[in-house]
Amino acid sequence: MSFRMLFPQSMLWSVVAVFSLACCSCGQSSDTARSQLVLTGSSTVAPLAAEIGKRFEKLHPGVRVDVQTGGSSRGIADARRDLADIGMASRDLKPNENDLLSFTIARDGICVIVHQENPIASLTDQQIIAIYTGDIENWKDVGGPDAEITVVNKAEGRSTLELFLHYFKMENADIQADVVIGDNEQGIKTVAGNVNAIGYVSIGAAEYDAAHGVGIKLLPLGGVAASIENVRSGEFPLARPLNLVMKSEPQGLAKEFIEFARSRDVHDIVEEQYFVPLAD
Amino acid sequence: MSHSRTDAVLVGTLRACALLTGTLVLFIVLFLLVESAPALRQVGVARFVSDTAWRPSGGAQRGQFNLLPMIVATTLATAGALFLATPLGIGSAVFAHFYAPRGLGRLFGKIIELLAGIPSVVYGLWGLVVLAPLVASWQPPGTSLLSAILVLTIMITPTIALVAGATFDNLPRSYLQAAAALGLSRWRTVGGVILPAARSGLFTAVLLGSGRAIGETMAVLMVAGNVVQTPHSLFQPVRTLTANIALEMAYAMGDHRAALFDSGLVLMAMIALLVGIAEVLSKGRIYG
Numbered sequence A: 001m002s003f004r005m006l007f008p009q010s011m012l013w014s015v016v017a018v019f020s021l022a023c024c025s026c027g028q029s030s031d032t033a034r035s036q037l038v039l040t041g042s043s044t045v046a047p048l049a050a051e052i053g054k055r056f057e058k059l060h061p062g063v064r065v066d067v068q069t070g071g072s073s074r075g076i077a078d079a080r081r082d083l084a085d086i087g088m089a090s091r092d093l094k095p096n097e098n099d100l101l102s103f104t105i106a107r108d109g110i111c112v113i114v115h116q117e118n119p120i121a122s123l124t125d126q127q128i129i130a131i132y133t134g135d136i137e138n139w140k141d142v143g144g145p146d147a148e149i150t151v152v153n154k155a156e157g158r159s160t161l162e163l164f165l166h167y168f169k170m171e172n173a174d175i176q177a178d179v180v181i182g183d184n185e186q187g188i189k190t191v192a193g194n195v196n197a198i199g200y201v202s203i204g205a206a207e208y209d210a211a212h213g214v215g216i217k218l219l220p221l222g223g224v225a226a227s228i229e230n231v232r233s234g235e236f237p238l239a240r241p242l243n244l245v246m247k248s249e250p251q252g253l254a255k256e257f258i259e260f261a262r263s264r265d266v267h268d269i270v271e272e273q274y275f276v277p278l279a280d
Numbered sequence B: 001m002s003h004s005r006t007d008a009v010l011v012g013t014l015r016a017c018a019l020l021t022g023t024l025v026l027f028i029v030l031f032l033l034v035e036s037a038p039a040l041r042q043v044g045v046a047r048f049v050s051d052t053a054w055r056p057s058g059g060a061q062r063g064q065f066n067l068l069p070m071i072v073a074t075t076l077a078t079a080g081a082l083f084l085a086t087p088l089g090i091g092s093a094v095f096a097h098f099y100a101p102r103g104l105g106r107l108f109g110k111i112i113e114l115l116a117g118i119p120s121v122v123y124g125l126w127g128l129v130v131l132a133p134l135v136a137s138w139q140p141p142g143t144s145l146l147s148a149i150l151v152l153t154i155m156i157t158p159t160i161a162l163v164a165g166a167t168f169d170n171l172p173r174s175y176l177q178a179a180a181a182l183g184l185s186r187w188r189t190v191g192g193v194i195l196p197a198a199r200s201g202l203f204t205a206v207l208l209g210s211g212r213a214i215g216e217t218m219a220v221l222m223v224a225g226n227v228v229q230t231p232h233s234l235f236q237p238v239r240t241l242t243a244n245i246a247l248e249m250a251y252a253m254g255d256h257r258a259a260l261f262d263s264g265l266v267l268m269a270m271i272a273l274l275v276g277i278a279e280v281l282s283k284g285r286i287y288g
Helices: A001-005 A009-026 A031-035 A045-059 A074-080 A125-133 A160-168 A184-192 A203-211 A227-235 A250-259 A264-271 B004-043 B055-064 B069-100 B102-117 B122-136 B145-170 B175-183 B187-197 B199-215 B218-223 B239-250 B252-285
Strands: A036-041 A065-071 A085-090 A101-115 A148-152 A179-183 A196-201 A216-217 A240-244
Touching: A036 A045, A036 A074, A036 A250, A045 A065, A045 A085, A045 A101, A045 A250, A074 A085, A074 A184, A074 A240, A085 A250, A101 A160, A101 A184, A101 A203, A101 A227, A101 A250, A101 A264, A125 A148, A125 A160, A148 A160, A148 A184, A160 A196, A179 A184, A179 A196, A179 A250, A184 A203, A184 A216, A184 B122, A196 A203, A196 A250, A203 A216, A240 A250, A240 B239, A250 A264, B004 B055, B004 B187, B004 B252, B055 B218, B069 B102, B069 B145, B069 B187, B069 B199, B069 B239, B069 B252, B102 B145, B122 B145, B122 B218, B145 B199, B175 B187, B187 B199, B199 B252, B218 B239, B239 B252
Parallel strands: A036 A065, A036 A085, A148 A179, A148 A196
Antiparallel strands: A085 A240, A101 A196, A101 A216, A101 A240
16 A cells, blocks of 8 residues: 555656666667557556556567656647657547547546445535535534534545546635545545545545445435446546547557457456446 | 785775765765756745745646645654653663563563564554544544654654663663662662663664654554644644655656655755754763
């Protein structure tokens, strides 16, 4: 756990990428250039793509998959300008981006969680916003017991935070947090250990832990139950697709990689990173 | 002939070891400086103490970079832990060495060694699932400066106790014998002979403990709450410099990333200050 927090794959990978770049520049031949795939874009997709890339490299000796982050916009721009073989974006394509093709490799959903013993069955979007901005500070104002709410927020830079803020149209500066956490597990343990806490984490992690006896409760959002099933079907509102983006119909190595990334063979990697694999 | 050759090889090896250790530290400092330079240049040193908040992901122009609350939090957590752990650690070492029956003292020593060897993430996990909820049932939200101080205390007490114990072991037996010959009571022996004679060792013990407390990351990250603010009470959540780096480094880019290296630089400066203070103090009083 500590290792993953301090050295996530994306960072390790960027180190590898730098070294591989250095190697390429000193002795590049046309052969190595053809067997290299460059992916750039969303920092949410990057760790997933890097892990998938590692497995892809194992299956295709001699192939290098180079993953670089820089945000979804960079992924789109690089794919469009041919600076990368494949772009990565953690959102749907916008109408003005319909010159590109997108391939969903997984979905990412987050849900609001409270302690198991919390009598609250659901919260409206307005109530959640009010709780996070500090307008509501006591559970009794939303129909719960008379107790102060402990607001659990994510650390700056996390994609879960961005998705949460984006959905509720809040700024991180508006949030009045009592606890700031790093990864999903820490968030779940913090909420499980505090009867009055409210937090939000990846649905994959929350559903797994709740099913294995950890004392948390997943709240529905907009009347839709928070479950991996509903994220997969696209019904759950607080979710987004993780996409690979190409300028033209993929061919050769890129085609193989995209097919591999959408196949059953990588479902374990997808689940490991608390994302929701595609139905097959 | 062969003697001097062995010596020469040994001296060479030792010199290489020393050189490597020394340059390693210099390289780390250099690396920190190089990595943090973009933020120092774009943001400027002043803004690291004068900005209104810590919101680094906005970049050099729109972001805010105040490190002061985290420096305060690190200092308070370390000072609090030292305040509790110093008497606990030294007291338990005195007990084990001079008061406890031989068997009990030895058992106690083993337990302390075990405590010192437990990985910090285990302390953190324990703090998160046991200590923080306990504090929360008294003063919510539980993850707070107090929890951080308590976990750090438990972590550095064995360090202090072990080094203090080793110091007591190394005192000349003649001191004890002389004290016994003078008919001093056990308390007079400890207070008047042992502790003054062990001063420098005890000081080292506290110094090692404080170094560990300042640098501790995982355990503090899990129990401190990590809200960037200058605490007004023990029950408020705080974020330390180390937790700041661990929390945000994974996803930081550009100026944000460089600003985190500045956190590291400040941390390095705090440690250097600590070592400097120790140096000055030890010249003045310890070996007097």
